[in-house]
Amino acid sequence: MEEPLGLRERKKLETRQALSWAALRLAVERGLENVLVEDIAASAGVSPRTFNNYFSSKAEAITSRHLDRGRELTEQVRRRPGTESVWESILEAALAQYSPNDRVPDPEWTAGVRLMTSEPTLIGEFLRASSVIERELAQAIAERTRTDVAVDLYPRLVAASVGAAIEVATDRWLTADPPIPLGPLVRDALTQVAAGLPEPSTH
Amino acid sequence: MEEPLGLRERKKLETRQALSWAALRLAVERGLENVLVEDIAASAGVSPRTFNNYFSSKAEAITSRHLDRGRELTEQVRRRPGTESVWESILEAALAQYSPNDRVPDPEWTAGVRLMTSEPTLIGEFLRASSVIERELAQAIAERTRTDVAVDLYPRLVAASVGAAIEVATDRWLTADPPIPLGPLVRDALTQVAAGLPEPSTH
DNA sequence: CCGAAATCTTGCGGACCCCGCACTTTTCCC
């Protein structure tokens, strides 16, 4: 299952991680506009030119971590037993991903998301990454339900709705004052979506 | 309701439209990377410097038409009678917007969407515009249902789901071969979402 | 173990983007 991964590949991966990580860290520390590609490259120990061999923009470097996380979610969904309903699988995978053991999400991720959703330059790239994730998730759902992403709306609608639910839940969590836990928000959002978003009874 | 709009404002709007329109047209004609800000400005009859007084990037200029269209959708929803259910209002508004009188959408819009969803540089900006629209739509829904965008997940979930449904339907329509009409796709997508996306029976 | 082939890194140069600033032109409104 896991490839040995030669020296070459390993180094490439390390460089990529180092660049992405450095970009995120520096941007959180001093604000995106005060970070030059030059700084990121220096922090990762490569030349500026090399930076652009890995990422085509600062934004992409920063959001690549978000992309990775999303891919893990899809993997989790794929690993769930086929006996569950699609919604069950997704809910469990999402909870495991965004609120493992009901613990508080790690502050480093929090800062990253906050940055990506507040800096105008990053928002677009962030959403683009999300849409890539949704495509992959849609594929996984299609396989599970024996539907076809190219023909049926179903798998893509589910993927897009899941993305929407997680995004809304996350955003609500980020802006909550006083703070509230993320897990229940994600559960609530997904449950509402799976129920067809009925109009709430006016209180 | 409608402000008279002085000469100043009118000219500003004209310039903005001219720039946005020129950007889209040129990009469709010869591909985004073969269009310089200089060209767009020239085509709209202003100086290159002025371009950036209106838009902070080429991408923003191109997607601004998408943003406008989305805002019209929100307006349509606002104008629907309060006696309808939220889903009814949205469905009717969306159909009116995307497939008026069951007529084929105008080819110029088609080309624009196709461009915005295929050029990597534009996708991010396109999605960013969509998210702005969703925020405004969420606000409209909140007012209609007496919920609070800052507290309740409901209005934002609906807005985001609607965005997802329309996006998936549009994408399916763009890639359909042979072509199929957009109206039914939008109806189908919104209906599935409003039903909670039940798993389709395997055929 | 070696040397050719494949791959990665790097520096250079250049086209382009975006913006701050100061200046000119146009529109507004009394």
Next chain:
DNA sequence: GGGAAAAGTGCGGGGTCCGCAAGATTTCGG
């Protein structure tokens, strides 16, 4: 009509991103 407010313009510069062509490193067959 004339001064204030706002829009358009030209210039300059810091940055980004990429193509290209060496140079450095890893891989792999023999």
